[in-house]
Amino acid sequence: MVMMGINILKPYYVIGVISADGERLLHKVDVKLERPTLAHEMGVTENYNIILDYPNRFGLDRLLADKQ
Structure with missing residues (x-):
């Protein structure tokens, strides 16, 4: 299974591969976004x-500026 996550702090975007039984994180990549x-x-393909x-x-x- 492939999963992704986003955050407002670095790393902003993470992709991971989880085992078929859902018990183990097999691979994780912190995608380098600015x-x-x-x-x-x-999208997910075979490769x-x-x-x-x-x-x-x-x-x-911008969020903090709106509060002032």
């Missing part, structure tokens, strides 16, 4: 994971 992104899906880097971005500076 800033957080709002990604909610990806590749297709990462969709959407233009929707998280910006802590």
Whole structure:
């Protein structure tokens, strides 16, 4: 099983492969992105994971500016 996760802190995007029984993380990659992104899906083929880097971005500076 392939999983992905996003965060507003580095690493912003993580892809992992989990064993068929769901018990072990077999492989994990911290994808090197310049800033957080709002990604909610990806493509998976036999040989590749297709990462969709959407233009929707998280910006802590923008979130904090709205509170002032």
